Amino acid sequence: MRLPGKRATVYAVVFVVFVLAFAYLLLNYTRRVDGVSMLPTLEQGDLVVIQPVAMSQLQIGNVIVYGPPCSTSGDSVIHRIVAGNSTTGFYTQGDDRKTNPGTDQREGIASAPITQACLVGRVVFVVPYIERLAALPYGLNYAIAAVIFIIIVVSELAGGGTSQKPEGQEVTQNPPTTSTNKSIAAYG
Numbered sequence: 001m002r003l004p005g006k007r008a009t010v011y012a013v014v015f016v017v018f019v020l021a022f023a024y025l026l027l028n029y030t031r032r033v034d035g036v037s038m039l040p041t042l043e044q045g046d047l048v049v050i051q052p053v054a055m056s057q058l059q060i061g062n063v064i065v066y067g068p069p070c071s072t073s074g075d076s077v078i079h080r081i082v083a084g085n086s087t088t089g090f091y092t093q094g095d096d097r098k099t100n101p102g103t104d105q106r107e108g109i110a111s112a113p114i115t116q117a118c119l120v121g122r123v124v125f126v127v128p129y130i131e132r133l134a135a136l137p138y139g140l141n142y143a144i145a146a147v148i149f150i151i152i153v154v155s156e157l158a159g160g161g162t163s164q165k166p167e168g169q170e171v172t173q174n175p176p177t178t179s180t181n182k183s184i185a186a187y188g
Contacts, residue, residue, distance in 0.1 A: 002054065015136050019146065019150065022149065023146060024037050028050075028051075028123075029047055029049060029050050029141055030047055030050065031047075031050060031065055031076055031078060032045065032046070032047055032048075032141070033045060033046040033047075033048060033078060035099075036096060036099060037065070037079065037095070037096050037099050038078060038079065038080075038094050038095045038096065039070065039095065039096040040095070040096075041063070041095045042063075042070075042078065042095075042126060043128065046126050046127065046128050047126070047127040048063075048065070048078060048123045048125070048126050048129070049123070049125035049126070050065050050120055050121035050122065050123060050125045051118075051121050051122050052121040053121055054086075054104055054116070054120045055086035055090075055095060055116045055119065056084060056086045057082060057122070058080070058090060058119075058122060060081050060082065060083065060084075060124075061080065061081060061087075061167070062080070062081050062120050062122050063078065063079070063080050064078070064079050064080075064081060064090070064092065064114065064119060064120075064123065064170040065077065065079075065119075065120040065121055065122075065123065065124070066079075066081070066092070066110070066114045066118045066119050067118055067120055068115050068118060068119075069111070069114075069117060069118055070107055070110045070111055070112055070115070070118035071109070071110060071111075072110065072111050073109070075182065077092070077109060078123065079092040079093055079094050079100075079104055080087030080092060080093060080094070080095055081149075082103060083103070084113055084114075088111055089115045090114045091103045091105055091112055091113055092102070092104045092110065092114055094103075096106075104142070116137060129143060160184065
């Protein structure tokens with residue numbers, strides 16, 4: 001089915017804006033887990049969704065993402081808060097004590113306690129089992145995820161997710177059955 005010219009243009013503009021917003025959010029509010037320092041909580045290849053927060057909203061036990069200037073490697077680090085406070089900064093450590101025997105600050109992963117200046121956000125959601133997609137080169141993995149999402153949205157907009165009854169047939173619905181003996185209906 002072809003849409004009229006003006007309407008098609010509006011849909012195309014809305015779609016492009018949506019895709020750009022989706023890409024922005026995906027790139028800025030997610031991180032891929034690289035490494036095994038957070039086992040068994042997070043596995044290599046998991047995708048974490050990050051919520052930007054103020055230091056005052058954090059507490060010991062939260063999993064956070066931080067980066068420069070605290071990260072000595074210059075990369076984002078996903079670790080758990082194990083000590084500290086919002087005033088003087090938080091100390092972090094990976095969950096796997098074999099690979100992370102001490103805090104990030106003691107082991108040289110972080111140059112100082114985590115402050116607002118280097119806090120990216122708190123991990124609020126984990127998408128597990130995405131390691132096959134995540135193993136692709138950075139950027140390509142997000143592009144493939146966006147293409148999959150776009151295919152789903154387009155198929156839904158095109159009516160792919162709706163079922164239509166064949167012409168000339170009526171749809172009948174059986175009325176719900178009721179029981180006069182409530183104790184049998186509830187326990188039987």
